[in-house]
Structures are given as structure tokens and as C-alpha cells.
Amino acid sequence: MHLQCYMYPCTLRFIVSDSCNESITPSTTTTTTTMSSEGTPLLVSLPSNLTSRRRSAMFWTLGCIYGATAVCFGAFGAHGLKKTISDPARIANFATAAHYQLIHSVALLVAAQNQNPISGVLFTTGMTMFSGSLYALVLDPARFRFLGPVTPLGGLCLIAGWAALAF
Numbered sequence: 001m002h003l004q005c006y007m008y009p010c011t012l013r014f015i016v017s018d019s020c021n022e023s024i025t026p027s028t029t030t031t032t033t034t035m036s037s038e039g040t041p042l043l044v045s046l047p048s049n050l051t052s053r054r055r056s057a058m059f060w061t062l063g064c065i066y067g068a069t070a071v072c073f074g075a076f077g078a079h080g081l082k083k084t085i086s087d088p089a090r091i092a093n094f095a096t097a098a099h100y101q102l103i104h105s106v107a108l109l110v111a112a113q114n115q116n117p118i119s120g121v122l123f124t125t126g127m128t129m130f131s132g133s134l135y136a137l138v139l140d141p142a143r144f145r146f147l148g149p150v151t152p153l154g155g156l157c158l159i160a161g162w163a164a165l166a167f
Helices: 048-083 088-113 117-139 150-166
Strands: 002-008 011-017 031-034
Touching: 048 088, 048 117, 088 117, 088 150, 117 150
Parallel strands: none
Antiparallel strands: 002 011, 011 031
């Protein structure tokens, strides 16, 4: 399917053909949208399969970014954090956050591949809330104490993401 767009004064025409090589003339238009005045914005909705592919591409990119940052945070927690934090429980919490982020970034890639936007949103939200709050609480517990209740909410989002991925 090939889409071409022609703009005429106060008229926008879309021409759809089955082949990219086919000669198309403005007289074969399938959809014409006319603007009532030059100040009126023209809104064109994208086909649902195109928005679905864009959303999946966004979740794929987010999954890759979250996976890469999980590896970075894991390395920082294993090597750099021990120099500033001596409490082994806090270091273990940081490692847990990196571990969960890495596992769920792979789950986000699966959600993107299966074009499951509900699980994609839940995994993204859950990783941000769960791992993000743990990172902040480990690095500065006094300053980010208010994030304590956010961690279990992020965990619930992760659980719901797995459930949404099943359906």
C-alpha cells in the first residue's frame, strides 16, 4: 500500500494505491479533507497498525535503554558503591533493583515484540517506580524517604505487567 499526499490551497488530498510504481494522479483520490479557513488546523489520524508499530518501537527502545542502564547500575553497585556505602543490606537492595530492572527490560522487549501495549506500560512504570525508588533510597535514604511507599506500587505494576503479558 502506498500513500501520497498532495496539498492544494485549503485542500489536502491523500492518494492510496496498491503499488509504489503505479502512476497516481490527483483525480484518483480516495480521501479529501478540506480546511474551512487557513487558521484551522488539520488533524490526520494514523492507521491503527502504524501507531501500534510506533508504540512497539518505542517500547523496544525503552527496553534496550533500561537493559543497558541495568547493567551499568549493576556494575556500579558491585564496584563503585562499596567505596561509599558500607552497609551490606543497602548494597543488596541496589543489586536487587538492578536485577529486577534487567529481568523486566527483557520482559519489556517481549511485550514490544508481541505488540502488547498494556504490559509495556506496566513494565515501564513498574521498573521506574520499583528500581528507581530503590536506587534513590540506597543512595540517599534521608532525602528520598518519601519514596518508600513507591517501591511496592512499582512491584504491583511489574506483577500486573506479567499478567497482562499472558493475555
